[in-house]
Amino acid sequence: QVQLAESGGGPVQPGGSLTLSCAAAEFTFSTSGMNWYRQAPGKQRELVAYISDSGDKTSYVDSVKGRFTISRDNAKMMLYLQMNNLKPEDTGVYYCRPDWLRDFWGPGTQVTVSS
Numbered sequence: 001q002v003q004l005a006e007s008g009g010g011p012v013q014p015g016g017s018l019t020l021s022c023a024a025a026e027f028t029f030s031t032s033g034m035n036w037y038r039q040a041p042g043k044q045r046e047l048v049a050y051i052s053d054s055g056d057k058t059s060y061v062d063s064v065k066g067r068f069t070i071s072r073d074n075a076k077m078m079l080y081l082q083m084n085n086l087k088p089e090d091t092g093v094y095y096c097r098p099d100w101l102r103d104f105w106g107p108g109t110q111v112t113v114s115s
Contacts (some may be wrong), residue, residue, distance in 0.1 A: 002027050004106030006096055011112045016086050020109055022079035022096030030074040033099035036081045038111075040092035049081060050099065063089070086113045 003025040012018055020036070031053050039045040049070040050059045058070050069082040079096050093108040 002098070002101060002104060004096055004104075006094060006106055006109040009094060009109030009111045011114065012086055013115055014087055014113055016113070017082070017084045018086065018111060020081040020083065020094055020096075020111075022081075022106075024077045024079065024096070024098075027098060027101075029077040029098075034070075034072060034079045035097050035099055036070060036079070037095045037097065038090075038092040039095070039108075040089070043092075045095070048094070051079070083111070086111075088113045 005023040006020060008018060008020040010018065033050060033052050035047055036049045037045050038048050046061065048061050048064055049068055051070045051072055055072050060068060067083065067085045071080045072078065083090065091111060091113050093110050095105050095108045097105065
């Protein structure tokens with residue numbers, strides 16, 4: 001069964017930075033495109049960033065372009081999301097997931113941006 005464990009969230013002031021990590025197990029990570037999603041309070045979950053299996057292709061939702069960077073380490077089966085210049089609207093629970101997976105979510109990690 002797929003295992004996903006997100007970490008690295010926490011409280012941060014506007015303009016601050018955080019790096020989220022996702023530890024993956026029990027699937028072929030190195031051949032899976034990976035996504036970061038977030039769910040803000042009272043809102044639907046949205047796709048924030050994507051990275052291809054080899055890491056050579058990335059894409060971002062417009063609201064985080066230039067501020068967030070997705071990366072991966074296939075040898076360690078780890079996915080990362082570097083978040084800079086954080087804004088209150090970035091608050092939410094962040095999840096990672098392979099792009100082919102449906103109907104399963106890890107526990108997520110809470111990010112709270114507030115002064």
